[in-house]
Amino acid sequence: MDQQIRQILESSEQVTWQGKINRTVLILGLVFALIVVGVVSFYFFSQDNLAFTSDKGNVTNVSGTLLGYIVVIVGILFSLIGFARKYVIEYAVTNKRVIVKSGIIGTDFKSVYYDQMKNVLVSVGIIGKIFKVGTVKIDTGKISVNQSRGDNGHSRSSSKTVYDRLQDIETPYEVFKMVQSSLSGRKEGLYSGRADTETLEKK
Numbered sequence: 001m002d003q004q005i006r007q008i009l010e011s012s013e014q015v016t017w018q019g020k021i022n023r024t025v026l027i028l029g030l031v032f033a034l035i036v037v038g039v040v041s042f043y044f045f046s047q048d049n050l051a052f053t054s055d056k057g058n059v060t061n062v063s064g065t066l067l068g069y070i071v072v073i074v075g076i077l078f079s080l081i082g083f084a085r086k087y088v089i090e091y092a093v094t095n096k097r098v099i100v101k102s103g104i105i106g107t108d109f110k111s112v113y114y115d116q117m118k119n120v121l122v123s124v125g126i127i128g129k130i131f132k133v134g135t136v137k138i139d140t141g142k143i144s145v146n147q148s149r150g151d152n153g154h155s156r157s158s159s160k161t162v163y164d165r166l167q168d169i170e171t172p173y174e175v176f177k178m179v180q181s182s183l184s185g186r187k188e189g190l191y192s193g194r195a196d197t198e199t200l201e202k203k
Contacts, residue, residue, distance in 0.1 A: 005092050005101060008109055017093040017175055021086050022133045025168045030083045037075030044068035091166045093178055098138060100164070112164050114186045116140045121163075122176040134172030136179065137163035 002018065009015070044050070047064030054060070084104050092099040100110040118141050124134035142162040149155050169175060 002090055002092070002101065004107055005090065005099060005109075008099070009094065010096065013094050013096050015092050015094050017091075017178055019091050019166075019169045019171075019175070021089055021168045022131060022170055025127065025131055025133055026083065026086055028127075029086075030079060033079040033082070034076065037071060037079060041068045041071040041075065044071055086167075089167075091169065093175060093182075095182065098164070098166070098179060100166075110164070112138055112140060114183050117179075117183050120176060120180050120183060122172050124172060128168070128172070133168045133170055135168060136166040136172055136176050138165070138179070139163055 005015070005018070044064045045068035047067075049061045050064055050067065052060045052062060081104075085102070088102060088104060090101040092101070097111045097113040100112075102108050102110070117138055119139040121137040121139070122134055123137060128134045139161055143159045144162050145157055145159045147155055147157050166172075166175060
């Protein structure tokens with residue numbers, strides 16, 4: 001067990017599962033990002049100059065080679081930072097909560113207790129089927145609201161659920177069952193407690 005995770009455990013809390021993002025999927029993601037950077041930078045390198053027109057109609061010519069170097073430097077930098085951020089992430093499931101450990105320089109912990117969870121889902125895409133990984137998504141009721149302006153000028157708002165994720169982990173269905181079982185057990189305990197209280201009140 002990770003020593004830092006062990007240090008934040010509560011009394012009588014036990015870790016039932018611990019894992020990380022699948023390394024093969026992580027490396028493939030980095031390779032794909034670098035390929036995209038290479039393709040975009042190659043396009044710029046192949047252009048002598050690129051003309052950009054401002055809102056006021058002013059035209060500015062920029063060297064394609066300069067833009068190519070900017071894309072290479074910025075693209076590689078962001079790709080490596082993204083890879084490093086995901087590489088250090090660790091997950092743990094205990095009998096009380098789900099823990100997410102992250103942070104490149106410092107160490108950050110996020111805890112999602114079972115009484116905060118509303119639902120648990122598991123998602124396995126094409127890549128997941130190939131490499132036998134998947135993502136466990138935890139719904140705690142958080143939503144993200146987006147404002148947009150329609151063609152008629154009226155503003156529209158849309159919302160979507162924001163999930164806490166155990167991303168690209170091995171044995172996702174086993175972890176899903178583990179979390180779901182603990183969540184169901186807690187709900188049953190709460191309903192049982194309410195039923196006992198209602199019975200006593202009636203008496």
